[in-house]
Amino acid sequence: MGSMYAAVLFIGVTNGSAVQPVVSVERFVSYRERAAGMYSALPFAFAQIVIELPYVFAQTIIYCSIFYSMASFEWTTSKFIWYIFFMYFTMLYFTFYGMMTTALTPNHNVATIIAAPFYMLWNLFSGFMIPYKRIPIWWRWYYWANPIAWTLYGLLTSQYGNDNGPMKLSDGDSLLPVKQVLRELLGYRHDFLGVAGFMVVGFCVFFALIFACAIKSFNFQRR
Incomplete structure (x- = not known):
């Protein structure tokens, strides 16, 4: 779980941060081109979303x-x-999140400042440092609104959720099936698992639409 968590967080934040200056530059170029009547805002936004799909897919593979x-x-x-599926849409929603924060702010420097606190909260409520059952009920x-939590949920359950192999507990004596340890x-x-898959796709669509x-x-644009 630790390797999954570290990979998701590191690659995801890297993707989200790397795309921000690119989107910022392209947005200001688009102002001039839109003013000249070359295209409207929505086709430009759609093109930026679509161009990320094959790039992120290659990165995922x-x-x-x-x-x-x-x-x-x-x-x-x-x-x-399943592993490719969850990693692909995880990298996508991080990328779209970076694009979204840039579109909502004047430049990528402000976008970085806005995005950072949410990365911290996603990390805190991901279910890794504090498991879901130990999070205060309020x-x-x-946790359920956290995209990283759904990613880890999907990655772990797809790999080990039906594993009946024995796992020794911390007391050194008790043995439980892996899937029972995950559940309890x-x-x-x-x-x-299907719900987790739906949610990671949903976060991609949500961030892309806001963008x-x-x-x-x-x-x-400054005049």
């Missing part, structure tokens, strides 16, 4: 092919595809 074998995960078609709503200690259920609306609605 390269990363997953290397990491999956190094982590010694079980080589089954379904588990490998804060659990944020971390609150991860294998039958929730497109912000590009259409806000104009930070």
Whole structure:
């Protein structure tokens, strides 16, 4: 779980931060081109969203092919595809989140400042440092609203959620199936895997839509 958590957080934040200056420069170029009547705001936003899809997919394939074998995960078609699926949409929602914060702010420097606190909160409520069952009940709503939490949920349950192999507990004597440990200690259920997949796709769509609306609605051009 630690390797999954570290990879998701590091690669995700890197993607989100790297795209911000690119979007900022392209946005100000688009102001001039839109003023000349070359295209409107929404096609420009749609093009920026679409161009990220193959790039992030290539990034995902390269990363997953290397990491999956190094982590010694079980080589089954379904588990490998699920791993690629969750990593692809995770990298996408981080990328779209970086684009969204840039579109909502005057420049990428401000966008970085706005994005940072949310990265911190996503990290805190991801379910890694503090498992879901140990989070105070009045804060659990944020766990379910946290994209990283859904990513870790999907990655772990797709790899180990149906694993009946024995796992020794911290007392050194007790043995429980891996899937039971996930359910009882971390609150991860294998039958929730489809919901986790739907949620990571939903976050991608949500951030992309806000980005497109912000590009259409806000104009930070200095006159």
